[in-house]
Amino acid sequence: MKTATEATTATVLETRTLTRVGMLAGVAFMLMYLEFNLPGFPTWLQYDPSEVITLIGGFAMGPVAGALAVVTKSAIFFLSGKDEAGWIGTLAALFTGLSYVVSASLVYRYWRTMLGAIVALAVGIVASAAVMAVANYFFFLPLWGVPTEALLPTVKITTSFNLIKGVVNSLLVFLLYKKVRVILQ
Numbered sequence: 001m002k003t004a005t006e007a008t009t010a011t012v013l014e015t016r017t018l019t020r021v022g023m024l025a026g027v028a029f030m031l032m033y034l035e036f037n038l039p040g041f042p043t044w045l046q047y048d049p050s051e052v053i054t055l056i057g058g059f060a061m062g063p064v065a066g067a068l069a070v071v072t073k074s075a076i077f078f079l080s081g082k083d084e085a086g087w088i089g090t091l092a093a094l095f096t097g098l099s100y101v102v103s104a105s106l107v108y109r110y111w112r113t114m115l116g117a118i119v120a121l122a123v124g125i126v127a128s129a130a131v132m133a134v135a136n137y138f139f140f141l142p143l144w145g146v147p148t149e150a151l152l153p154t155v156k157i158t159t160s161f162n163l164i165k166g167v168v169n170s171l172l173v174f175l176l177y178k179k180v181r182v183i184l185q
Contacts, residue, residue: 017061017065020057020061020065021057021061021065021068021069021072022072024053024054024056024057024065024069024073025054025068025069025072025073025076026073026076027053028050028051028053028054028069028070028073029050029073029076029077029080031048031049031052031053032048032050032073032077032082033048033082034048034049035047036048038161038164038165041157041160041161042157045157045158045161047165047168049168049169049172050097051070051096051097051100051101051169052169052172052173052176053069054066054069054070054073054101055100055101055104055105055124055169055173056173056176056177056180056181057069058101058102058104058105058108059104059105059108059117059120059173059177059181060177060181062105062109063101063102063105063106063109066101066102066105067098067101067105069101070094070097070098070101071094073097074090074093074094074097077090077093078090088140088143088144091140092132092135092136092140095131095132095135096128096131096132096162097128099124099127099128099131099132100124100125100127100128100166100169101124103120103123103127103128104120104121104123104124104127104170105120106120107119107120107123107124108120117174117177118174121170121173121174122170124166124170125163125166125167125170126166128162128166129159129162129163129166132158132159132162133155133158133159133162136154136155136158136159137151137152137155141154141155
């Protein structure tokens with residue numbers, strides 16, 4: 001059984017964590033408004049830097065906090081009505097974000113060195129691209145009504161986009177994490 005002091009300390013830590021996750025989700029949501037097209041890709045594929053913030057949270061506070069930030073920012077974005085792709089686009093972005101943030105945060109949680117961060121970022125990139133290749137082929141693209149003969153070429157395009165997006169996000173996390181992690185710990 002917990003003593004009164006232990007219970008109070010646990011409550012304060014939970015409150016701090018939830019507050020930080022909420023702040024990360026809020027900042028990530030605002031960054032979703034900075035979406036733009038990457039040259040060479042169809043206009044329906046848009047990049048936004050929101051996962052940079054959620055992964056920084058995942059690195060600083062763990063994979064659960066990172067996942068909560070992704071889920072919260074995605075829910076806020078959907079409820080805001082800003083997502084032109086509707087629930088399918090929001091769900092696809094959620095899958096991408098969760099696979100990237102959770103996999104990278106899990107690796108970094110157990111390997112907290114510069115090499116560990118690099119490996120974690122690489123794992124996050126590959127995991128999100130792989131998860132989305134499968135999810136797009138079997139779920140999201142058919143929901144969008146993409147014809148069967150166009151599935152594979154479209155998956156190749158979206159996978160290339162997700163790899164580039166992951167690299168850009170990872171470079172930004174690598175450059176920013178050490179500068180902002182103190183705020184989150």
